[in-house]
Amino acid sequence: MSLSVRLRHGFPTMRIDIAFDVPSPGVTVLFGPSGAGKSTVILAAAGLLRPNECRVEVDGQVMADTTTGMWLPPERRRAGLVFQDARLFPHMSVATNLRFGMRRARPGTVTFDEVVELLGIGALLDRRPHTLSGGERQRVAIGRALLAQPHLLLMDEPLASLDAARKAEILPYLTRLKTALRLPVLYVTHDLAEMTRLADSMVLLEAGHVVAFGPLAEVAARADLPLARRDDAAGVLHCRVAGHDPDRGLTRLDAGGATFWVPLLDAPVGCDRRIRVPAREVILAGKPPESISLHNIIAGTVRRIAGDPTRRSVMVEIALPDGALLARVTQDAIVRLALSPGRPVLALIKSTSIEVLGG
């Protein structure tokens, strides 16, 4: 199953020409600077904006296709939308807000109690929206959208108006939703941490065009994309907790076809996590160093080397058996190690530099 979006639209100041296909169910993050066209995609998918040309297909079901004149209005599209400002109805209680879409939809698989439990909003049901905190409001908005039994969930920077503490409070709920939902989700953000944590796939947008799209681990690790020029550029790998070694205070993870050691985790063996390896924390070597504090010496192959003129550094993309890492090094290091695409290389990573993300 898949979610396929293509749209062309001319705004007075810019042209939008965007097309991508991503797997469904799963969370697809639309990532890019403001003005890249992220919100346009969301509005067109919801049916609130009618572009000059547009086709939206969700799991084989066509919601819009301007070539045939097919255009489902928002109220019949069953695309749930969570806005940046929760947009709860101020004259209704939380419970009535939650039931607004539910009462207007055919009964579906999402139940009221399940959503309330999942989002932890049971204690808020009798409250009025204006008495809620920003994070609570956003959770209610998500629940309201889910209860309308959508075929597609759209989230337009749902956390952007929250401070760091509120964000941290709501992220675990989103991670839980991600695993509980069997639904395609389009999620707009320009926060890299949010993306790394939630995305299964990502669509990288810039100035109204798609720069790249694909699975998160694949796109995040591409040295030639603007993403790699950020300070916080990092490789992302899906991993499984393979075992704990409490005596040494370490946890073993299987990721990308290699074994990583990280400081002891509080997670059962066999559960899935993702790890983020910042590019600036990766050291490259030609042969294994001796007597070193390091736990992770990962063998890979250089796939791509991309210069970053603004930083006088070079981004090296290292292919692992399944996935890839990024390393930021100097041009001098490339010359000394005689690195070029196709050459084997060792990536040295401190166990404390690896960030383990939930879910």
Add this chain to the structure above:
Amino acid sequence: MAWVLTRYRFPGRSLLNALVHLPLVLPPVVTGWLLLILFGIRGPIGSLLLEWFDIRLVFTTAGASLACAVMTFPVMVRSVRLSLEAVDPGLDQAARTLGAGRLDRLFNVTLPLASPGILVGGIVGYATCLGEFGAVITFAANIPGQTQTLPLAIYAALQVPGGEQKAAELSLVSLTLALIGLLLSEWLGKRLNAVLGR
């Protein structure tokens, strides 16, 4: 009417808008005279009403009501429109994505949210109605107990020698009604806004 003027853009919208607001700027006597022409027993609408329904508006209580209604209509439309425009269009969008159709949204989202303004508009309109003078005297005349509004009665009392006492009493009634209307609208608006969390 306010909803139509707020939500839709169509040819002739400006003309409709101007027509609705005309009584506000026109001298009331002119409005009354225009009503007389239109709804008089020989007028284009008045003659039809008389012929089909045996309804006579000129110089009757119903006529006085019509004159008042026409005069206060723009005031009401304005206040309703302002409150409709103050409703966040984002909520309408949210309701759409939740499956609510046009009328569903009007009755369950827009109107409840605009209700403070609509109610206040109604009360102010009612108070204005009580004070209508020019259009009523022209269209419905000044018949005590039938088409006599408060200011008409006060005016009539002042025309009679020694009527000052009666005029003062009536003015006091007028003042009280206006004050009650304004205070009531203020209080209701506050209460409703509190419910809406503003």
